[in-house]
Amino acid sequence: xxxxxxxxxxxxxxxxxxxxxxxxxxxxxxxxxxxxxxxxxxxxxxxxxxxxxxxxxxxxxxxxxxxxxxxxxxxxxxxxxxxxxxxxxxxxxxxxxxxxxxxxxxxxxxxxxxxxxxxxxxxxxxxxxxxxxxxxxxxxxxxxxxxxxxxxxxxxxxxxxxxxxxxxxxxxxxxxxxxxxxxxxxxxxxxxxxxxxxxxxxxxxxxxxxxxxxxxxxxxxxxxxxxxxxxxxxxxxxxxxxxxxxxxxxxxxxxxxxxxxxxxxxxxxxxxxxxxxxxxxxxxxxxxxxxxxxxxxxxxxxxxxxxxxxxxxxxxxxxxxxxxxxxxxxxxxxxxxxxxxxxxxxxxxxxxxxxxxxxxxxxxxxxxxxxxxxxxxxxxxxx
Amino acid sequence: xxxxxxxxxxxxxxxxxxxxxxxxxxxxxxxxxxxxxxxxxxxxxxxxxxxxxxxxxxxxxxxxxxxxxxxxxxxxxxxxxxxxxxxxxxxxxxxxxxxxxxxxxxxxxxxxxxxxxxxxxxxxxxxxxxxxxxxxxxxxxxxxxxxxxxxxxxxxxxxxxxxxxxxxxxxxxxxxxxxxxxxxxxxxxxxxxxxxxxxxxxxxx
Numbered sequence: 001x002x003x004x005x006x007x008x009x010x011x012x013x014x015x016x017x018x019x020x021x022x023x024x025x026x027x028x029x030x031x032x033x034x035x036x037x038x039x040x041x042x043x044x045x046x047x048x049x050x051x052x053x054x055x056x057x058x059x060x061x062x063x064x065x066x067x068x069x070x071x072x073x074x075x076x077x078x079x080x081x082x083x084x085x086x087x088x089x090x091x092x093x094x095x096x097x098x099x100x101x102x103x104x105x106x107x108x109x110x111x112x113x114x115x116x117x118x119x120x121x122x123x124x125x126x127x128x129x130x131x132x133x134x135x136x137x138x139x140x141x142x143x144x145x146x147x148x149x150x151x152x153x154x155x156x157x158x159x160x161x162x163x164x165x166x167x168x169x170x171x172x173x174x175x176x177x178x179x180x181x182x183x184x185x186x187x188x189x190x191x192x193x194x195x196x197x198x199x200x201x202x203x204x205x206x207x208x209x210x211x212x213x214x215x216x217x218x219x220x221x222x223x224x225x226x227x228x229x230x231x232x233x234x235x236x237x238x239x240x241x242x243x244x245x246x247x248x249x250x251x252x253x254x255x256x257x258x259x260x261x262x263x264x265x266x267x268x269x270x271x272x273x274x275x276x277x278x279x280x281x282x283x284x285x286x287x288x289x290x291x292x293x294x295x296x297x298x299x300x301x302x303x304x305x306x307x308x309x310x311x312x313x314x315x316x317x318x319x320x321x322x323x324x325x326x327x328x329x330x331x332x333x334x335x336x337x338x339x340x341x342x343x344x345x346x347x348x349x350x351x352x353x354x355x356x357x358x359x360x361x362x363x364x365x366x367x368x369x370x371x372x373x374x375x376x377x378x379x380x381x382x383x
Numbered sequence: 384x385x386x387x388x389x390x391x392x393x394x395x396x397x398x399x400x401x402x403x404x405x406x407x408x409x410x411x412x413x414x415x416x417x418x419x420x421x422x423x424x425x426x427x428x429x430x431x432x433x434x435x436x437x438x439x440x441x442x443x444x445x446x447x448x449x450x451x452x453x454x455x456x457x458x459x460x461x462x463x464x465x466x467x468x469x470x471x472x473x474x475x476x477x478x479x480x481x482x483x484x485x486x487x488x489x490x491x492x493x494x495x496x497x498x499x500x501x502x503x504x505x506x507x508x509x510x511x512x513x514x515x516x517x518x519x520x521x522x523x524x525x526x527x528x529x530x531x532x533x534x535x536x537x538x539x540x541x542x543x544x545x546x547x548x549x550x551x552x553x554x555x556x557x558x559x560x561x562x563x564x565x566x567x568x569x570x571x572x573x574x575x576x577x578x579x580x581x582x583x584x585x586x587x588x
Contacts (some may be wrong), residue, residue, distance in 0.1 A: 107497070112495075149498075149499050150517060151500050151501075177449060185485070189489055192489040238541070240513055241466075243513050246505065
């Protein structure tokens, strides 16, 4: 197949879901954001950290999915609940030979290392390949699942991977799920970087002082089937690397700007076509500064943007998917969600931060993400 | 399908031996992994202080990429070189080390390596590669998937060349098998195919 033929195959959004402490359906999550809710709050939990910490966590009693017999971990039950909810009310045949399951996660079952004795069995159990296989088998997917684990851009990269696999004809349908749960392993690591805020985080704000971690899962089902031709499309996407530092973002923002520009090219769109942006906006000093610079370089500094990190915290491998699902609702309902925690500009290149629920007639949006290892991702959706 | 796409060079590091284009170029078996990795670094006279800070996964992947690209004469814009890697154990080797440090005070320099894609970051920093990249977790090397991913990037002209393959470490078990894929012939080049990737990946010599 030639390049032109590949790209002519449109990729449609069939269905989606978010399972977060704010709700278990996309609708419940969107309503919660509209009402200004946040699930980020102070926790005192010695199993996770010696001192109080601020994060968005599920209740300990939350079962997500009651498996009865099988032994799924908390992480897997969370992912299963999101896939299950997204598949509801669709006619997707997961056993079809052209349907694939894609799992995105940053740390998956890593919490098992904190409590279980080291063994070969544990090493296998903790592997994301094992989790993906268990989840895919649960739903009876026929194809071998794909696992994306690329730090904080995992969710965006999983969507782009699905888009490309569908465009090239490898698959017709992809069920893309991102999930992460928070444990001592992850909290202690971010604490060691002094990256955690002691309050609800403040993306792009002048007194932002770090991020909040969050638990959650999101699912997007994508398909090339023309019966979904009136649905929103994934128009294009791209990935780049800073080639600068493994734990700090680019000094120039040129690389994220490069990913955005390549995504625009892939989507056959110009900067002027972007109606709003779902930013990464972790509320660390360096991320938001870099992101604002990159958006400016791409000619997007005046486009309305939000960060949902003040509502959900940073949900790691789920973030790109959860934030995309909210943006898909914004596109459908013509309502942009505000940036909880933001008050006053705190980046050198001022960006247009959405501060209240805003009605807008939008056709196209951009979702960005950046992470450790110098990775950047950009994906564009449109009507 | 007629293809002009080749594996212009390959590098495999496993069981104490470094292979380039399926020929042994250095061997130091019966050593622990950290000592072996250091001996490879010293043998090839690499000079890169960041190497000493890396975890074993990044060291292994970085060394394999250095041997791969040594004398490769890449003539491309670094922004146009893609990196697509996979493994079975993610960053578990370092995760196990990190988890032991939590009680005494977690170290950010250990924590940062608890992500599998950091090895891609290290390779990108070294070579100023700024293009497409991705890290996938697979229970075993899936040459069909890698083949598909690399072809998409090159067919769509999202990259001019791609480094792809496998970098996996868990304790004393390790294996790196990297391929440089380009749309050009070269002296020891073999056609870029799933068969050739599997053949190189599984070769004993």
